Amino acid sequence: MSDNVTIRQLAVKNGGQACDAYSALVDQVVRLADVVEVLGNGIARPAGQSLARWQVLAEVEAEAAPVAAIASRLGHTRQSVQRVADLLVDEGLARYRPNPAHQRAKLLEMTRTGGAALRRMQTAFRQLALRTTEGLDPERLELARETLGELQRRLESELP
Template identity: 80%
Template sequence: MSDKLVIRQHAVKSDERACDAYSALIDQIVRLADVVEAVGNGIARPTGQSLARWQVLAAVEHEAAPVGDIAGRLGHTRQSVQRVADLLVDDELGCYRPNPAHQRAKLLEVTPVGRAALHRMQAAYTHLALRTTEGLDPERLDLARETLSELQRRLESELP
C-alpha cells in the first residue's frame, strides 16, 4: 500500500466497522481506477490512441454531440474534452459539423477512420472483459456495481 493511502486510511480510522469497510473500499476503488486507466491506455495504444481519446470517440459513436455534453457525460471538464476532440479532428478520427440547436457549439462526430479505430479498441476490450470475468458470478458483479452506484449517489448528495 502506498504511503499516501496508509496516511489517508489512518486519518479516517474509527471504531465503526462500516467506516473501516468504507475506507478500505474507497482505497480499493482508487487503486482499481489507476489499473483501469493503465489497461485502457494499453488497449488504445496499438490504434495510436489513448484512453481519453477512446472515451470521447465512444461518446459520439452513435450520435454526434457538442463537446460540453460529452464532457458532462464523461465527468470531465469541457476544456479537457475540447482538447481531445480537437486532436481527434486533427487526426481525422472525428469532425465537427454545424449544430442546428446552437450556432457556436458545433457537433463532434466520429469519422469512418475513427470508427475503425474505435471498433478495434472495443474488440480488444471485449477480449479483456471475457478473460478477467471468467469464473466470476455475474450477479456478484451486478451487486458490486449497484453498491458503487448507491455510494456515488450518496456522495453526490454531499457535494456543495
C-alpha cells in the same frame, strides 16, 4: 501510498465497521482505477489512441454531441475534452458539424476512420473482459456496480 491517504484512512478507520469497509472499498476503487487506466491506454495504443481519446470516441459512437455534453457524461472538464476532441478532428477520427440547437456549440461526430479505431479498441476490450471475468458470477458484478453507483450518488450529494 501517499501520507495524505494514510492520514485520511486513519481518521476513517476510527468510525466503526461501516467506515472501515468504506475506507477499504475506496482504496480498492482507487487502485482499480489506476489499473484500468494503464490497461485502457495499453488497449488504445495499437490503434494509435489513448484511453481519453477512446472515451470521447465512444461517447459519439451512436450520436454526435457537443463537447460540453460529452464532458458532463464523462465527468471531465469541458476544456480537457475540447483538447481531446480537437486532436481527434486533427487526425481525421472525428469532425465538427453545425449544431441546429446551438450556433456556437458544434457537434462532434465520429468519422469512418474513428469508427474503425473504436472497433479495434472495443474488440481488444471484449477479449480482456472475457479473460478477466471468467468464473465470476454476473450477479455479483451487477451488485458491485449497483453499490458503487449508490456510493457515487451519495458522494455527489456532498459536493458543493
